[in-house]
Amino acid sequence: xxxxxxxxxxxxxxLQRNAEVRIRGRADEPVTLTFLGNRYHADxxxxxxxxxxxxxxxxxGPYTMQINEISxxxxxxxxxxxxxxxxxxxxxxxxxxxxxxxxxxxxILTSVSSQCPNASISxxxxxxxxxxxxxxxxxxLSRIFQQWVISSQxxxxxxxxxxxx
Numbered sequence: 531x532x533x534x535x536x537x538x539x540x541x542x543x544x545l546q547r548n549a550e551v552r553i554r555g556r557a558d559e560p561v562t563l564t565f566l567g568n569r570y571h572a573d574x575x576x577x578x579x580x581x582x583x584x585x586x587x588x589x590x591g592p593y594t595m596q597i598n599e600i601s602x603x604x605x606x607x608x609x610x611x612x613x614x615x616x617x618x619x620x621x622x623x624x625x626x627x628x629x630x631x632x633x634x635x636x637x638i639l640t641s642v643s644s645q646c647p648n649a650s651i652s653x654x655x656x657x658x659x660x661x662x663x664x665x666x667x668x669x670x671l672s673r674i675f676q677q678w679v680i681s682s683q684x685x686x687x688x689x690x691x692x693x694x695x
Contacts (some may be wrong), residue, residue: 531558531578533598541603547589554581555597564596565605626672 532555545551553563563570563582572580591606625629652689 531556533557533559533561533600535597537598539597539602542605543608544600544608544610545584547607548586551584551587552581553584553595553597554579556580559598559600562596562598566593566599 536555539553539555541682555561556579557574558578559574561572561574561582563572565584566587570582570584572582574580591608592604593607595602595605614619647689
């Protein structure tokens with residue numbers, strides 16, 4: 531088995547700053563995680579699950595995280611936002627882009643969507659996060675979420691990232 535990581539733990543991931551962050555996976559061997567000059571150790575339980583907690587990470591990046599022989603590159607620490615809703619989130623930027631041309635250049639990644647919660651999403655085979663700086667991807671972003679991001683930028687610098695399928 532070696533080490534199996536959730537697909538969210540991959541190149542380009544964003545970890546929440548100044549919070550408790552759980553890094554987990556499955557393994558049939560002891561796990562050593564090296565990040566920001568610190569080493570952490572975990573032994574898998576009887577079913578192969580392991581976890582390591584990181585605390586109070588300062589904003590920044592890109593960094594490299596090493597989990598045994600696996601290198602995870604371009605790790606950023608910042609703010610992670612999950613936005614959802616119903617009809618209040620349905621106006622996409624494509625319908626109002628002419629009103630907000632200066633806001634069409636945010637860093638965006640593709641998103642995962644589902645009609646219902648999926649408990650197994652974290653253990654799907656690993657795939658890479660992908661970056662798209664172009665305006666095509668922002669066109670599907672909710673205008674309400676977009677406005678929240680813009681207003682939040684007064685308090686801190688932000689990047690928006692979400693995992694790809």
